[in-house]
Amino acid sequence: MSNHYSSVGLVTAQRAEFNVPLPLANGSTLDQYEMVYETYGELNAARSNAVLICHALSGNHHVAGRYNLDDKNPGWWDTMVGPGKPIDTNHFFVIGVNNLGGCHGSTGPSSLDPATGQPYGSAFPVLTVEDWVHSQARLADRLGVDRFAAVIGGSLGGMQVLQWSITFPDRVANALVIASAPKLSAQNIAFNDVARQAILTDPDFHGGDFYRHQTAPRRGLRLARMLGHITYLSDDGMGEKFGRMLRSGSYQYGYDVEFEIESYLRYQGDRFSGVFDANTYLLMTKALDYFDPARHTGHNLTQALAAVKARFLVVSFTTDWRFSPERSREIVKALLDARKDVSYVEVESVHGHDAFLMTDPAYVRVMRAYLRRVAEGLQI
Amino acid sequence: MNMRLPEQNLRPDLERVANWIAPASRVLDLGCGDGALLSYLRAEKQVEGYGVEIDIDGVASCIEHGVNVVQSDLESGLSGFESNSFDYVVLSLTLQSMRRIEFIVQEMLRVGRIGIVTFPNFGYWQNRWQILRGRMPVSETIPYEWYNTPNIHLCTLHDFDRFLTAHKMRTTAQMVLHQGRRVNVLPNLMGSLALVRFEFE
Numbered sequence A: 001m002s003n004h005y006s007s008v009g010l011v012t013a014q015r016a017e018f019n020v021p022l023p024l025a026n027g028s029t030l031d032q033y034e035m036v037y038e039t040y041g042e043l044n045a046a047r048s049n050a051v052l053i054c055h056a057l058s059g060n061h062h063v064a065g066r067y068n069l070d071d072k073n074p075g076w077w078d079t080m081v082g083p084g085k086p087i088d089t090n091h092f093f094v095i096g097v098n099n100l101g102g103c104h105g106s107t108g109p110s111s112l113d114p115a116t117g118q119p120y121g122s123a124f125p126v127l128t129v130e131d132w133v134h135s136q137a138r139l140a141d142r143l144g145v146d147r148f149a150a151v152i153g154g155s156l157g158g159m160q161v162l163q164w165s166i167t168f169p170d171r172v173a174n175a176l177v178i179a180s181a182p183k184l185s186a187q188n189i190a191f192n193d194v195a196r197q198a199i200l201t202d203p204d205f206h207g208g209d210f211y212r213h214q215t216a217p218r219r220g221l222r223l224a225r226m227l228g229h230i231t232y233l234s235d236d237g238m239g240e241k242f243g244r245m246l247r248s249g250s251y252q253y254g255y256d257v258e259f260e261i262e263s264y265l266r267y268q269g270d271r272f273s274g275v276f277d278a279n280t281y282l283l284m285t286k287a288l289d290y291f292d293p294a295r296h297t298g299h300n301l302t303q304a305l306a307a308v309k310a311r312f313l314v315v316s317f318t319t320d321w322r323f324s325p326e327r328s329r330e331i332v333k334a335l336l337d338a339r340k341d342v343s344y345v346e347v348e349s350v351h352g353h354d355a356f357l358m359t360d361p362a363y364v365r366v367m368r369a370y371l372r373r374v375a376e377g378l379q380i
Numbered sequence B: 001m002n003m004r005l006p007e008q009n010l011r012p013d014l015e016r017v018a019n020w021i022a023p024a025s026r027v028l029d030l031g032c033g034d035g036a037l038l039s040y041l042r043a044e045k046q047v048e049g050y051g052v053e054i055d056i057d058g059v060a061s062c063i064e065h066g067v068n069v070v071q072s073d074l075e076s077g078l079s080g081f082e083s084n085s086f087d088y089v090v091l092s093l094t095l096q097s098m099r100r101i102e103f104i105v106q107e108m109l110r111v112g113r114i115g116i117v118t119f120p121n122f123g124y125w126q127n128r129w130q131i132l133r134g135r136m137p138v139s140e141t142i143p144y145e146w147y148n149t150p151n152i153h154l155c156t157l158h159d160f161d162r163f164l165t166a167h168k169m170r171t172t173a174q175m176v177l178h179q180g181r182r183v184n185v186l187p188n189l190m191g192s193l194a195l196v197r198f199e200f201e
Helices: A129-142 A156-167 A186-200 A218-232 A235-241 A260-275 A278-290 A293-297 A325-337 A352-357 A361-379 B012-019 B036-045 B056-064 B101-111 B125-132 B157-166
Strands: A014-018 A033-040 A050-054 A093-097 A150-154 A174-178 A311-317 A342-347 B026-030 B048-053 B069-071 B086-092 B112-120 B169-178 B181-183 B193-200
Touching: A014 A129, A033 A129, A050 A129, A050 A156, A093 A129, A129 A156, A129 A278, A150 A156, A156 A174, A156 A278, A156 A293, A174 A361, A186 A218, A186 A278, A218 A260, A218 A278, A218 A352, A311 A325, A311 A352, A311 A361, A325 A342, A342 A361, A342 B056, A361 B056, B012 B036, B012 B086, B012 B112, B012 B169, B012 B193, B026 B036, B026 B101, B036 B048, B048 B056, B056 B069, B086 B101, B101 B112, B101 B193, B157 B169, B157 B193
Parallel strands: A050 A093, A050 A150, A150 A174, A174 A311, A311 A342, A342 B069, B026 B048, B026 B086, B048 B069, B086 B112
Antiparallel strands: A014 A033, A033 A093, B112 B193, B169 B181, B169 B193
C-alpha cells in the first residue's frame, strides 16, 4: 500500500443546527444549538461504515487533514485517521464532532445566547457525557447513520464511547475505549478541582461572565493547563525529554524560566490559555468528574453493561498514571463478567496518558488489526 | 488476505485439545498465542472464548483473527476472571515455563470446571537416554539447551498425575503424542508431548 501515510488532505468543517430542545442531565434543556463536525471518507450505500471519533478534554472536531495548504498542524488525530491509516478513510466514513459546551464552533459558553444576544457565560448549563452522547446521536440521525461500525475515543473520549454502548446498544457495532476509565478516582477529581480553582479564583473570571468585560481568566487557565500537562506525561517520559536541562546551562538564582521543563510547561500554558475557553475547560472537567455509568446500577459496572451489544477493544498504556491500566482493567473485567466480546491491550509506552495521541508501534498495530477486521465485516 | 486460520494448520496437540471440548461451551485459552485454537473452536464448534496472552505479536494476531484476547501475565493469576465462568480452561505448552504451578492450576479450576494442559513429557525415552548419557536432554518438544531454556518446571506424565491427586484433582482423560501422532504403547516412555484433562475430585 503506497498510501499508508497519506492524509485526508484539505478539509472543511460543517455545521448542523438543531431546534428541538435537548433535555439535559441537570434537568434543564438546551433549546437550540449548533454542532460543528468534519467528515472524512464516504458513507457507503448500506450506511454501515460510519465511525464516530469522540474527543477528549481539549480536543475538537478537527480530527484529520488541514484547512489550507499553509496549515502548520493537521487535525489532532491525523496519525490515526486517513487513507491507509488504522482508521482507514478508504473504508470508513469518519465523523469528528466538537462536543456541546466546546469552544471550537459547537454551541458552548462563549456562544451567543439567543435569549440575550450575549455570550452564555455562567448561564450555560453544565453538561455530562450522557448529554454529549444524546447530542451526537442527533447528529448521527442527521447524517443518516443508524449504527456506527465503530465509536472510538481516548480519555474523556473513551468515556463517551462507553456511554454510547450503554445508551444506544443497537447503534454501536464496535467500541474502542482507549486510555480511559469507568469513573474518575478521588485523585483524578482532585487534580480537576485544582485546575478549576485556578480558573475560578482568577480575578478576570467574573463569575464566568468575563466576555462582557472583554477579558478572560488566562492566568487561571494557564495554570490549569500546566497542571494538566504534568499529569498527562509520565515521570520517566518527562525525565527522558527534559531531565534537569537548563536553558542557559547554569543556575540564575532567580524565578525566571531556567529548567527546560519550566519552559515547556509555560509555553504550553500560554499557548492554550490564548485559544481555549475557560468555561469550556471547567465544563469538560466537570463532565469527567460526573461520569459514572454504574451509578444507576448500584455501582455495579457489569450490570450497567448488561445490555451492551458492541464488541470492545480496550487499550491502556503502561506509564499512564492519570488513567492507569488498572482503570481499563476494571472496564475489561466488567465486560468479561457480563460475557461481552472484549479484547484488551496494555501498550508498553513511556508517554504516559498522552500515549493515546502518539504512535507507539504496538498501539498502531493493534488499532490497525482491529479496525481492519471491522472493515472486513462490512463487506460480508 | 485470508483472515481465518486454516484448520489444517492447527498444531496437533491443539487439534486433540479441540476434540476434548464440547460444542457451544465457554473456553478460556491461557497463553493462546495467535488464537489458532479459539479461532478453530469458534468456527467449528460455536465455542465462545477468550484468550490470554502476554506477547504483543500474539495479541495483535488474535485481534486480527477476531479472537477475543486479554493481554496479561499469567504469573499474576486470573483475577480478571470471575470464578466458575468457563467450562474449559486450556493451558497449552506453557505450564513448564511458569513459576507457580500450583497457583496457576488452582486458578484454572477456580474460573473453569475442566482444565486441559499440554506439556513436553520429560519421561519420553530420548530425554531419559540423554540423561543416562550424562547430558541435559534436547528433543523435539524440549528444543532448548540447558542455558537458554525458558522451561523451569519440566515433569513426566506420571508426575503430573500425582500432582493432581495431591491437590484433590483427578485426570479425566490423558493422551500422549509423538510427532503429532497419538502413542498408545507405554505412553510415559514413548510420548514426547502429554495432554491431560482434569477436574476437581
